[in-house]
Amino acid sequence: MDDIFEKVLRQAVTKTVTSVLDEDLYWDEDIIARLMNYEIRARQEELGSQTLQVIQSGKRLLGK
DSSP: OOOHHHHHHHHHHHHHHHHHHHTTOOOOHHHHHHHHHHHHHHHHTTOOHHHHHHHHHHHHHTTO
8 A cells, every 4th residue: 555655745746847838937946855855865765666756756847
């Protein structure tokens, strides 16, 4: 069964990245920095591969 924290984290990352892309919102490096920190923590906490993939995809979509 999927961990609720991971599910919520994936949804939050997806929603944030989608909002930025859909609404052409101005975003700064803070979003990228947060995604990078999430990725580091996800690896440290040994979260699932699906969670890591969502974070990495978000970074790629935003150009990092």
